[in-house]
Amino acid sequence: MAIDDTKTFAEVLDKRRILICVGSGGVGKTTTSAVVGLQAALSGKRVLVLTIDPARRLANSLGIDEIGNERQKIPLERFQEIGLEPKGELWAMMLDMKESFDRLVQRDAPDEETRDAILNNRFYHYFSTSLAGTQEYAASERLYDLHEEGHFDLIVLDTPPTTHALDFLEAPERLADAVGSRALQWLYKPGVLSGRPGRGLMAVGTNYVMRTLGKFTGGELLRELSVFLRTFSALFDGFEQRARAVQKLLASDDVGFLVVTAPDTLTVEEALFFHDQLGSEALNVDGFVVNRVHPRWVDENTLDRGERELAAKLEALAQRMDHFPESLDFDAMAASMVENALQFQLRADQDAGSVVHMSQELPSETPIVQVPYFNQDIHSLGGLDTARRELFG
Numbered sequence: 387m388a389i390d391d392t393k394t395f396a397e398v399l400d401k402r403r404i405l406i407c408v409g410s411g412g413v414g415k416t417t418t419s420a421v422v423g424l425q426a427a428l429s430g431k432r433v434l435v436l437t438i439d440p441a442r443r444l445a446n447s448l449g450i451d452e453i454g455n456e457r458q459k460i461p462l463e464r465f466q467e468i469g470l471e472p473k474g475e476l477w478a479m480m481l482d483m484k485e486s487f488d489r490l491v492q493r494d495a496p497d498e499e500t501r502d503a504i505l506n507n508r509f510y511h512y513f514s515t516s517l518a519g520t521q522e523y524a525a526s527e528r529l530y531d532l533h534e535e536g537h538f539d540l541i542v543l544d545t546p547p548t549t550h551a552l553d554f555l556e557a558p559e560r561l562a563d564a565v566g567s568r569a570l571q572w573l574y575k576p577g578v579l580s581g582r583p584g585r586g587l588m589a590v591g592t593n594y595v596m597r598t599l600g601k602f603t604g605g606e607l608l609r610e611l612s613v614f615l616r617t618f619s620a621l622f623d624g625f626e627q628r629a630r631a632v633q634k635l636l637a638s639d640d641v642g643f644l645v646v647t648a649p650d651t652l653t654v655e656e657a658l659f660f661h662d663q664l665g666s667e668a669l670n671v672d673g674f675v676v677n678r679v680h681p682r683w684v685d686e687n688t689l690d691r692g693e694r695e696l697a698a699k700l701e702a703l704a705q706r707m708d709h710f711p712e713s714l715d716f717d718a719m720a721a722s723m724v725e726n727a728l729q730f731q732l733r734a735d736q737d738a739g740s741v742v743h744m745s746q747e748l749p750s751e752t753p754i755v756q757v758p759y760f761n762q763d764i765h766s767l768g769g770l771d772t773a774r775r776e777l778f779g
């Protein structure tokens with residue numbers, strides 16, 4: 387939807403090397419990331435859209451079968467099929483967190499023996515796949531590497547849904563903390579290592595860990611744990627250093643955040659909360675995308691006057707058909723269609739109200755761009771291009 391801030395929004399692409407799409411679940415982060423990537427690629431940049439979404443939504447909409455751990459270039463023919471001629475390149479990559487974590491170990495382990503000891507350890511396996519925050523951490527590390535490598539003009543990062551916009555940013559530090567001490571301390575507690583059911587929360591943890599790690603005897607578990615703690619501690623320094631570097635990058639002017647939201651009241655409140663969280667860390671919020679906005683089709687006057695006219699049109703249409711039931715009540719049909727349109731109108735009004743509310747709450751220089759509710763999911767490059775025209779005018 388063309389609005390005054392469209393230009394500012396396009397300028398963001400020139401300003402940043404990394405754009406991170408954040409927002410609540412299902413609002414359109416993956417779609418927006420792809421749309422932003424597409425726009426940048428068309429305008430001449432070499433762009434990577436980095437996703438963590440294991441669903442194949444991004445691959446589908448980019449017209450490729452699958453996105454793997456390795457970056458993949460969207461073939462030129464895909465664009466040409468829909469009449470687009472990108473001046474740049476669009477690449478996509480799916481971030482596999484287990485693989486990303488393994489890479490960290492491979493990189494930071496002091497020697498091959500330590501590396502193998504970690505990678506083959508079942509605690510490590512649990513740690514690298516199940517501990518809260520590992521996903522965000524692996525993503526931020528990978529982002530850092532890709533940025534340092536300098537192959538892409540722009541990296542667009544699609545994040546998993548979070549309730550806290552800074553999960554991603556804080557992940558390195560939290561993880562370093564977790565590895566360092568607190569979170570692992572409970573493993574030493576009696577009952578955990580023997581697998582005997584205990585009480586309360588600890589028992590839940592115990593049983594979960596025992597199930598995750600499979601059947602161990604207490605001795606095996608102890609041995610495995612001590613190997614994990616000993617070998618993994620060799621990586622602590624690397625973790626901390628990297629955590630600091632990643633944080634510094636995310637807070638730099640190379641990086642901007644796009645907050646994606648749906649227009650309903652609750653989701654908008656969450657988006658405004660994200661904005662405050664990002665702002666409190668002095669991060670760059672480059673704009674808001676209000677996705678799935680119900681557009682206004684007709685004005686109320688037309689609807690009021692239209693009922694009789696519509697009934698007449700329906701009747702004329704029916705008479706042109708070969709067979710139609712005599713008993714059709716065209717007035718009733720027209721009335722329910724108008725009622726339906728009025729309900730839709732109401733949604734459109736509510737959505738417009740949300741956007742006004744956002745513009746009152748946000749600093750005037752923060753662009754808010756709207757994308758309408760399309761009548762079908764966006765699952766092709768053509769669909770992304772339609773959304774792109776709305777976003778960038």
Ligand SMILES: Nc1ncnc2c1ncn2[C@@H]1O[C@H](COP(=O)(O)OP(=O)(O)OP(=O)(O)O)[C@@H](O)[C@H]1O
Nearest residue numbers: 411412413414415416417547678758759760763764
């Ligand atoms: N403007 C729109 N109109 C119609 N459908 C849309 C629109 N934007 C997104 N969709 C569809 O909504 C679904 C969810 O979008 P998307 O996957 O981008 O959300 P997400 O925020 O990444 O979700 P998650 O939090 O689960 O990762 C997709 O099927 C997508 O095609």
Ligand SMILES: [Mg+2]
Nearest residue numbers: 415416439545
């Ligand atoms: Mg997604």
